[in-house]
Amino acid sequence: MIDFEKVIETAEVKCKEQGGRFTLKRKRIFSKLITAEKALSPYELADSYHNEFGTKMPVMSIYRILDFLEGMKLVHKINSINKYLACSHILCSHQHKSPQFLICRNCQKCEELYLKKPLLSELQSEVQSSGFQLTTSYTEISCLCNECSSKVFLAK
Numbered sequence: 001m002i003d004f005e006k007v008i009e010t011a012e013v014k015c016k017e018q019g020g021r022f023t024l025k026r027k028r029i030f031s032k033l034i035t036a037e038k039a040l041s042p043y044e045l046a047d048s049y050h051n052e053f054g055t056k057m058p059v060m061s062i063y064r065i066l067d068f069l070e071g072m073k074l075v076h077k078i079n080s081i082n083k084y085l086a087c088s089h090i091l092c093s094h095q096h097k098s099p100q101f102l103i104c105r106n107c108q109k110c111e112e113l114y115l116k117k118p119l120l121s122e123l124q125s126e127v128q129s130s131g132f133q134l135t136t137s138y139t140e141i142s143c144l145c146n147e148c149s150s151k152v153f154l155a156k
Contacts, residue, residue: 002034002091003091004031004034004035006091007034007086007090007091008030008031008034011027011072012027014072014073014074014090015072015074018072020071020072025057025061025065026069028052029045029049029062029065029066029069030069030074030075030086032045032048032052033045033069033075033084033085033086034086036085036086037109038083038085038107038108038110039078039081039083039084039085039103039108039110040083040084040085041082041083041084042059042062042063042066043059044083045062045084046058046059046062049062070084074086074087075087076099076101076112076138078101078103078110079140080103080140080142081103081108083108083110085101085110085112087099087112088112089112098114098115098120098137099112099113099114099138100112100113100114100115100138100139100141101113101140101141102143102145103140103142104143104144104145104148105142105143105144106144106145106148107147107148109145109147109148111145120137124137
């Protein structure tokens, strides 16, 4: 269970330290991502914002907020599904490694984890030996979560 208030407080401090403002709208969008059980698209965030606060926020404004939050390293964009996920390591005090994302191809639930340094080094070496340069070290891995996997298994 996450300490919601501590995550919000830490996010606000990180923004201030990096010269950014954690405005009310940014806080509300970030809060939605923290409490979501899966990654959300800007359109899903806009609908949720409207339902909760009774006011519409343009999707372009949400994209700008998400860009800001991503720049502050508070959220991650999951490119393969064009959705966003709150960083699960905001409260960590250690140096973050390269995130890896497990994405359920059925329900789109996402899980963030980190590769061990030797494995990441091996990946980089393999990429270089293939004649390429690694430009980003995060990966998005298509999976089935246990819940969806058991539904598929039961259906057979």
